[in-house]
Amino acid sequence: MATAREHYSPFTLTLHWVTAALVVAQPLLVWLSEDLPREQHWAAVGLHKSLGVTVLVLTLVRLLARLAGHRSIPLPDQMPDWQKFVARLNHGLFYALLIGMPITGWAGATAGGRDVSVFGAFNLPAFPMVPADRALAHNLMELHEVAGFVLIGLIALHVAGALKHYVLDRDDVLQRMLPFLPRRA
Ligand code: HEM
Ligand code: HEM
Known part of the structure; x- marks a missing residue:
């Protein structure tokens, strides 16, 4: 059974929030750079590729950590089964996309004859x-x-669900990912 006081480990919290920041930045980087001069647009796309490779690595680390025993905290018992199902399905689809997006980008670059430089340090094969x-x-x-x-x-x-827990359900699910928020239970 989940206890109200639990929160994710600093390792999981760091991975979650760094990934979240990168994933929000990714489309913004591409779309906001679209009207810039060619050179700056391509610099932004270059950064987009490097950050995308970073997301891939972080997600693989996260999945390996899960396999190695860093399990999620069970959702509250009072949460209806269908909501637990939707939340878990959403998390599963996140993992699939956080791997699938870099893969399609990387494979697309290869098919288009373009390199994928990782922060200018080396190129992906x-x-x-x-x-x-x-x-x-x-x-x-x-x-x-x-x-x-x-x-x-x-x-x-996902964000609507997290806010629903905080505002409507008034449980401590959001506090598990944002431990500095005051607890209800
Ligand atoms: C923007 C990109 C985001 C991504 C890709 C993302 C991804 C994920 C994933 C994959 C999990 C499941 C962790 C696991 O059990 O393996 C998770 C959990 C969680 N996320 Fe996010 N997240 C994002 C943003 C946010 C934001 C903005 C919030 C808050 C407003 C948030 C709140 C939470 C909470 C509270 C949980 C824990 C749910 C639980 O205890 O089971 N996330 N997130
Ligand atoms: C989490 C990882 C990633 C996310 C969320 C993401 C998301 C996006 C989005 C939303 C676009 C805009 C699509 C459009 O409107 O045309 C885009 C474009 C693009 N992405 Fe990614 N991407 C990721 C990783 C990667 C990676 C790893 C690569 C390459 C190795 C890559 C290469 C590209 C390229 C070349 C474009 C087209 C840019 C342009 O010509 O304007 N992406 N990406």
Whole structure:
């Protein structure tokens, strides 16, 4: 049973909030740089790629940590089963997209014959088994874009859920991720 006082470990909190900040910055970086001069737009896209690779690494670390026993805290017993299901489904889809988005971006770059530099330090290798093919590059980037919109929708649902816990349910679910907030229980 979940106790009201529990919160996530500093390790999980750091990974959650760094990932959240990066994921919110990613679309903004691309869209807000669209009208900039070419060179600055490409610099922003370069940063977008490096940050995307960072998200991939952080998400893999997070999944490995989960497998190694860093489990989520059970949701409150009074929460209806369908809400628990939606919350877990949303988390699962987050993990899928936080891996799928960098993969489509990386594979799209390989198909388009472009390098993926990671903060100027080194280049990722070509994505395995992806040929240079303009049509494939286009399709992969379309998929990347659609996945971006799905991710934004899931974030909206996730944040609405977190705020519902805080404002309507008045339980301590949000406090598990924001331990400095006052507890209700
Ligand atoms: C913006 C991108 C975000 C992403 C990608 C994201 C992702 C995730 C994921 C994957 C989990 C599940 C952790 C696990 O059990 O494995 C989680 C939990 C959680 N997130 Fe987020 N999150 C984001 C933003 C936010 C924001 C803005 C809030 C608060 C307003 C928030 C509040 C929470 C809370 C309270 C939990 C814990 C739920 C529980 O105790 O089971 N998240 N988040
Ligand atoms: C969590 C990771 C990522 C997220 C959330 C994300 C999200 C997005 C979004 C929303 C767009 C705008 C799509 C559009 O309107 O056309 C975009 C564009 C793009 N992304 Fe990502 N992306 C991520 C990772 C990556 C990675 C790892 C790469 C490459 C290795 C990449 C390469 C690109 C490229 C080349 C564009 C097109 C930029 C342009 O030409 O304007 N992305 N991404």
